[in-house]
Amino acid sequence: xxxxxxxxxxxxxxxxxxLSRYELGHQTSLSAASVSNLVGELLDEGxxxxxxxxxxxxxxxxxxxxxAPTFGYVVGAEVGETRVRVELFDxxxxxxxxxxxxxxxxxxxxxxxVKYVLQGLNAVIGEVGISPGQVLGMGVAVAxxxxxxxxxxxxxxxxxxxxxxxxxxxxxxxxxxxQVDNGANxxxxxxxxxxxxxxxxxAVVALxxxxxxxxxxxxxxxxxxxxxxAGEWGxxxxxxxxxxxxxxxxxxxxxxxxxxxxxxxxxxxxxxQPAPGGDEEAxxxxxxDSVGTSEVAAxxxxxxxxxxxxxxxxxxxxxxxxxxxxxxxxxxLLGERYLPQLxxxxxxxxxxxxxxxxxIELCExxxxxxxxxAATLPVLRLLREGGATxxxxxxxxxxx
Amino acid sequence: xxxxxxxxxxxxxxxxxxLSRYELGHQTSLSAASVSNLVGELLDEGxxxxxxxxxxxxxxxxxxxxxAPTFGYVVGAEVGETRVRVELFDxxxxxxxxxxxxxxxxxxxxxxxVKYVLQGLNAVIGEVGISPGQVLGMGVAVAxxxxxxxxxxxxxxxxxxxxxxxxxxxxxxxxxxxQVDNGANxxxxxxxxxxxxxxxxxAVVALxxxxxxxxxxxxxxxxxxxxxxAGEWGxxxxxxxxxxxxxxxxxxxxxxxxxxxxxxxxxxxxxxQPAPGGDEEAxxxxxxDSVGTSEVAAxxxxxxxxxxxxxxxxxxxxxxxxxxxxxxxxxxLLGERYLPQLxxxxxxxxxxxxxxxxxIELCExxxxxxxxxAATLPVLRLLREGGATxxxxxxxxxxx
DNA sequence: GACCTAAGTTCACGATTTGTAGGAAGTCCG
DNA sequence: CGGACTTCCTACAAATCGTGAACTTAGGTC
Numbered sequence: 001x002x003x004x005x006x007x008x009x010x011x012x013x014x015x016x017x018x019l020s021r022y023e024l025g026h027q028t029s030l031s032a033a034s035v036s037n038l039v040g041e042l043l044d045e046g047x048x049x050x051x052x053x054x055x056x057x058x059x060x061x062x063x064x065x066x067x068a069p070t071f072g073y074v075v076g077a078e079v080g081e082t083r084v085r086v087e088l089f090d091x092x093x094x095x096x097x098x099x100x101x102x103x104x105x106x107x108x109x110x111x112x113x114v115k116y117v118l119q120g121l122n123a124v125i126g127e128v129g130i131s132p133g134q135v136l137g138m139g140v141a142v143a144x145x146x147x148x149x150x151x152x153x154x155x156x157x158x159x160x161x162x163x164x165x166x167x168x169x170x171x172x173x174x175x176x177x178x179q180v181d182n183g184a185n186x187x188x189x190x191x192x193x194x195x196x197x198x199x200x201x202x203a204v205v206a207l208x209x210x211x212x213x214x215x216x217x218x219x220x221x222x223x224x225x226x227x228x229x230a231g232e233w234g235x236x237x238x239x240x241x242x243x244x245x246x247x248x249x250x251x252x253x254x255x256x257x258x259x260x261x262x263x264x265x266x267x268x269x270x271x272x273q274p275a276p277g278g279d280e281e282a283x284x285x286x287x288x289d290s291v292g293t294s295e296v297a298a299x300x301x302x303x304x305x306x307x308x309x310x311x312x313x314x315x316x317x318x319x320x321x322x323x324x325x326x327x328x329x330x331x332x333l334l335g336e337r338y339l340p341q342l343x344x345x346x347x348x349x350x351x352x353x354x355x356x357x358x359x360i361e362l363c364e365x366x367x368x369x370x371x372x373x374a375a376t377l378p379v380l381r382l383l384r385e386g387g388a389t390x391x392x393x394x395x396x397x398x399x400x
Numbered sequence: 401x402x403x404x405x406x407x408x409x410x411x412x413x414x415x416x417x418x419l420s421r422y423e424l425g426h427q428t429s430l431s432a433a434s435v436s437n438l439v440g441e442l443l444d445e446g447x448x449x450x451x452x453x454x455x456x457x458x459x460x461x462x463x464x465x466x467x468a469p470t471f472g473y474v475v476g477a478e479v480g481e482t483r484v485r486v487e488l489f490d491x492x493x494x495x496x497x498x499x500x501x502x503x504x505x506x507x508x509x510x511x512x513x514v515k516y517v518l519q520g521l522n523a524v525i526g527e528v529g530i531s532p533g534q535v536l537g538m539g540v541a542v543a544x545x546x547x548x549x550x551x552x553x554x555x556x557x558x559x560x561x562x563x564x565x566x567x568x569x570x571x572x573x574x575x576x577x578x579q580v581d582n583g584a585n586x587x588x589x590x591x592x593x594x595x596x597x598x599x600x601x602x603a604v605v606a607l608x609x610x611x612x613x614x615x616x617x618x619x620x621x622x623x624x625x626x627x628x629x630a631g632e633w634g635x636x637x638x639x640x641x642x643x644x645x646x647x648x649x650x651x652x653x654x655x656x657x658x659x660x661x662x663x664x665x666x667x668x669x670x671x672x673q674p675a676p677g678g679d680e681e682a683x684x685x686x687x688x689d690s691v692g693t694s695e696v697a698a699x700x701x702x703x704x705x706x707x708x709x710x711x712x713x714x715x716x717x718x719x720x721x722x723x724x725x726x727x728x729x730x731x732x733l734l735g736e737r738y739l740p741q742l743x744x745x746x747x748x749x750x751x752x753x754x755x756x757x758x759x760i761e762l763c764e765x766x767x768x769x770x771x772x773x774a775a776t777l778p779v780l781r782l783l784r785e786g787g788a789t790x791x792x793x794x795x796x797x798x799x800x
Numbered sequence: 801g802a803c804c805t806a807a808g809t810t811c812a813c814g815a816t817t818t819g820t821a822g823g824a825a826g827t828c829c830g
Numbered sequence: 831c832g833g834a835c836t837t838c839c840t841a842c843a844a845a846t847c848g849t850g851a852a853c854t855t856a857g858g859t860c
Contacts, residue, residue, distance in 0.1 A: 354629045
């Protein structure tokens with residue numbers, strides 16, 4: 001009731017930049033009196049602060065309001081295959097401190113990841129010198145399926161994790177509230193709030209890297225399905241009976257447009273000769289750069305765009321989104337060079353009607369946005385709850 | 401505010417069968433006092449009525465409440481390629497009258513469809529002898545993309561309609577409120593409320609007939625996308641570079657599992673010899689029945705199940721639904737015979753995690769449920785508005 | 801310095817929800 | 831047959847919350 005309206009106002013102030021009370025009234029269709037009331041409360045609590053004023057032809061100037069960037073802090077962590085990255089942000093999402101821990105082993109034990117995340121949490125808080133009580137929460141992004149927000153059971157093929165209760169494990173080591181989510185979803189969230197997805201309510205953020213995934217955004221919030229494993233776009237069949245995918249099935253999109261799949265296809269077309277380059281990324285760039293000189297490379301890249309276009313078209317036809325945002329490291333490399341061709345390929349496979357309504361863009365935030373997206377999880381909760389639920393400044397991270 | 405609570409209570413009563421005030425309090429998490437208040441209002445207005453009582457061990461018996469079936473009536477219309485079907489229901493969704501008008505021409509003019517729908521509306525109301533003012537509204541299902549609920553611009557390839565403002569055209573001929581929606585969506589709605597989808601909140605109702613489509617249900621209500629053309633599952637690419645589809649693209653699912661596509665594939669595999677049988681349906685049944693004797697038929701059907709399984713798997717991976725319901729005339733014919741094989745085929749293409757969480761079922765309502773689903777549109781509005789918005793008994797259908 | 805415009809605030813009112821207590825409708829047991 | 835008991839439903843007062851109208855504040859203009 002009242003909380004709901006607080007939430008609406010706070011969200012409006014946060015999402016639509018500095019606003020005056022007057023504009024707030026219009027945006028939220030609440031009466032000026034209510035706005036004044038609730039804003040007064042939020043000001044008293046310190047969540048919101050005044051930020052200059054704007055002349056308004058002739059009359060009293062409007063006082064602008066914004067969410068106080070230092071009202072609280074949020075932490076975002078990314079648990080990837082090769083590293084754990086922890087970042088501290090203020091509420092304006094400015095990075096204040098970063099801690100990175102490389103992971104050398106191929107299939108790291110969950111305990112190691114937990115240790116690094118907690119260590120990083122301690123480190124970034126210590127570096128900036130804020131009190132733990134000021135940290136509203138920590139979001140943790142992990143490359144796998146995350147079941148339910150309760151214990152956050154994680155299934156991650158690439159990490160070798162099966163039913164790891166990551167949320168519970170982390171919560172046991174700190175008093176700071178923990179939220180765990182899929183990395184694709186958090187990156188999607190970051191792009192929707194601060195990147196190429198701004199303003200859209202129905203969108204898909206497609207991530208093409210070594211693997212392929214997507215975050216589905218419906219009605220402004222990300223869609224998770226029954227048990228939060230929605231968005232596995234990479235393992236939709238696009239060539240029935242086609243190439244074997246690492247998921248075990250045949251003809252998955254990932255086997256054709258994921259970087260690994262592209263390099264394998266190149267090697268196959270190149271008479272068994274792999275693409276030169278130290279790591280996967282170098283090799284992928286090598287293929288892209290040799291398009292002008294190598295017919296094999298040209299064909300492989302052209303096909304990749306075709307497959308990707310068909311994959312996008314499937315999203316367009318099924319979801320009728322207003323925007324599709326392409327990200328992921330190899331997706332961006334492709335998109336930077338071939339966006340027009342990609343759009344054309346989508347048009348070839350999509351229905352005219354929904355195709356005319358979708359715009360296809362590139363991610364604007366870098367790869368590190370995964371952690372930032374994770375950090376938006378506690379922010380989202382702050383907005384949803386319409387302000388802070390006070391928390392005793394407790395334990396940052398228990399020694400393990 | 402109050403209306404919202406009325407809506408919650410009314411919806412609960414409608415969806416969860418006869419309920420006592422006591423149970424309502426629990427379900428809606430409203431106080432007993434509020435429930436009593438609002439139920440009193442609803443009883444006074446006649447939307448809700450008492451329906452017997454149930455002993456409650458020892459104490460005062462609970463009085464059951466239900467939505468009064470004769471509080472109002474709703475009409476559902478189906479505009480198909482070969483017929484216009486109009487049905488009148490009471491609020492318990494019992495059919496009270498039916499009117500069917502065959503369409504002989506291949507691409508009927510929109511005006512003809514409008515004429516039949518209005519004529520049917522008149523006919524069913526006249527047959528039962530109720531006052532037009534008692535009709536809460538008419539839902540119209542049409543085989544095509546319906547844009548926006550305002551004017552309801554219809555794009556229907558199969559009917560040859562391009563940007564037909566069907567909603568506005570119908571509204572001009574009657575004072576009864578009109579709602580237009582896609583036929584796949586309305587059938588999906590019917591199955592979700594009264595058929596195989598009962599109880600599920602995230603589901604997909606897949607329709608396989610001559611063409612192929614799907615209704616996506618997310619969080620209990622059907623998902624429409626930016627401009628209500630979501631759910632075009634039939635035109636997702638499943639065989640990259642494969643068979644030409646009537647939509648113009650290549651390798652669409654519809655070209656493989658739609659009845660038309662199946663028959664074409666049979667003819668191709670049969671050395672150009674088409675399947676015997678007068679119309680499409682007879683021919684399709686013919687193919688199914690000859691599986692035991694004809695190797696060609698066996699292969700075609702087996703492949704069809706495979707393609708359909710992959711198409712289902714795509715839905716499973718992307719949406720993580722809790723249920724998939726297969727309907728449509730040819731889909732049902734296939735499903736009745738090969739549901740276990742289909743489930744197995746889905747398992748081959750889907751990820752283990754989401755596959756384990758989905759159940760695959762057959763539609764329980766017949767093909768005529770399209771009109772019934774359309775009739776749920778006004779019911780849905782009644783529930784959303786928490787009761788009746790009184791309307792002067794006006795014009796049923798103006799002469800044209 | 802008076803007047804004008806527009807923004808923000810205060811206050812009383814109406815609408816609603818919610819505890820709480822009491823009434824109603826049965827069963828059970830002597 | 832009737833009192834005690836259980837359970838469901840409702841009436842009343844108290845508290846909460848949003849809204850409209852009047853009022854105050856802040857700056858510009860002549």
